[in-house]
Amino acid sequence: MGGIDNLGIETKIEEREDFVNFKVKPLFVTFPKNEEEVVKLVQYAYERGIPIVPWGAGTSLTGAVSCEECILVDMKNMSQILEINEVDWYVRAQPGVNLEFLNRKLMERGFLLPPDPASFFLCSIGGAVSNSSGGMRGVKYGTFRDWVLALRVVLPTGEVIQVGEPFRKNRAGYDLVHLFTGSEGTLGIITEIWFRIIPVPRETQVSLLSYMPDLDSTAGVIQDMRRAGILPEIAEYIDNDVVHALNSQLNAGLRESKGGLLMLRVLAQDLDRMMEILNRWGGDTVQLNQEEWERVYSLRAQSAIALKAISKEMYVEDIVVPVSRLMDAIKRIRKLEEKYQVKMPIIAHIGDGNLHPNILLSDRQRAEELFEEVGKVAIELGGSVSGEHGIGVQKAKLMGIQVKAHGGIKVLEIMKQIKDIIDPKGIMNPGKYVELAYREAKSDR
Structure with missing residues (x-):
């Protein structure tokens, strides 16, 4: 070899x-x-x-x-939790640690690392950091980008650096921590991570499951919730096609309804106002106990698995729009369904405007055309082509279009220059992400 x-x-x-x-x-x-x-x-x-x-x-x-x-x-063999610091509130771990395992160990000590991508029971923390993954608690706690304090990284030259410090306030130099977080393995290989952690919240939370008349009404609930100043821990949506997939593939036993399910977890003090909003938009709402909530939460995390089981080909979209433009985005997505005569079951972190239309289409060319059109909906509404799934090769062209439209070609040039400086031979996960986005945007001038 x-x-x-x-x-x-x-x-x-x-x-x-x-x-x-x-x-x-x-x-x-x-x-x-x-x-x-x-x-x-x-x-x-x-x-x-x-x-x-x-x-x-x-x-x-x-x-x-x-x-x-x-x-x-x-990186699976580098899977040790190296330190849980209960005074400085951080955990230090190797990249191969499973995210669910890490949080289980933290909770035994009364702490939590909030980001929870749907693959939390499968994914590694190194992958989650490299992708700046999000998840169902993102509406309140953000993505992994908001929780990484410091990193050890092996650069493409073989040199090892540590960026950041294991505490929250640090203004010494450029923010290299967040350069490497979300870099998709194109700037180096992460070997250690320091995460900020918090005590497990003690406030009383109420869990709600609301059967909505349609997705427009769900968007209305979210907009009114924000106008009312209610910050949920979780605000998730799955449409009825997703509910049906969960029932058929995982024996979920969920009630099917035309408008799908809205999952909410709010502070007890916000319950009355939240119920008033749900009733106004026609939601048929039930309150869940902790066991019921955990079951539905687990099913929501497996939604993509259920959809993948019923389709040979699946293109998982990941767009973000300003919450004020949610209804516009939904209407345009439904028009695309009509244009292409294809269903796009929607999973959404709807509380922060992050939509996942899932294209179930075996015709690869048509699926890629539709995928690109959905991405352009987000760009034209002032949003982003990716909130948490990243860019890779699949979204490089769309990333180039977005950055050119919102920031200009110079921004892409700066990104490409950063890649060239850190990776002079272009060996680290090459030919995708920033490199490919820049190349696509430049050729499209």
Whole structure:
């Protein structure tokens, strides 16, 4: 294997694919056990000019880890929680730690790391940071970008740096922590992460499940909720096609209704105002106990799995629009369904305007055309083509269109220059994200 055996690192030859079937065809897959072995691998790749790509748990939805003839670095063996600091309120861990496992250990100590992508029971924390993943608590707590304090990173040259500090206030220099957070493995390989944690909230929360007459009404609820100054911990939506998929594939036993389900978790003090808003928009609402809520919450997290089980091809959209433009976005998505004569079941972190229309279409060309049109809806409404799934290869063209439209080509040029400075040989997860977005935007001038 071209000298890789001499490094003394576990290595296999195998092909893989991510959650939505982007292919990964590496020269070999490696399994480092520590930072020193990651350095050896990166130096090996750098000296030979071989592409090198970090792999977390394979839950990517945009082709962010797709590659051919690369060294794939599987981080699963670097899976230790190194420190839980109950005074400075941080946890330090290696990137291969499973997110659900980490939060279970934190909760045993009375703490919480709030971001909870739907793949929380599958994903690694390194992948979540590299993608700046979001999740169902995003409406209140934001994405992983808001919770990373510091990182250790092996750069494409094999050098190791630490960026950030394990405390909240730090104004020493440019914000490199948030440069690497969300960089999709294109700037280096993360080997340690410091997360800010909080005590498990003690306020009394009320869990509500509301059967809505239609998605427009759901958008109305969210807009009125915000006007009323109610900040929910969770505001999630799944349409009736998603409910049907959960029932048929996972025996969910959920009630099916024309307008789908709105899931809300609000402070007890906000319950009366929240119920008034729901009633105004025609919601048929029930209050859930903790056991019922946890069951529905788990089902919501498995929505994409249920949809994937009923379709050979699935294109998972991830657009964000200002909450004030939710109704406009929904109407335009429904018009696209009519135009293409295809259903797009919608899963949404609707409380912060993050919509996931899922394109279930076996005709790849038509699916890609529709995918692009949905992304352009977000751009034209002042939103973004990605809130949490990232860019990878699938959304690079749309990213270029968005950045050009909202910030200008110079912004893309600066991003590309950053990539070139940190990765002078262009080996770190190349040919996607910023590089591809810049190339697409430049060719479209």
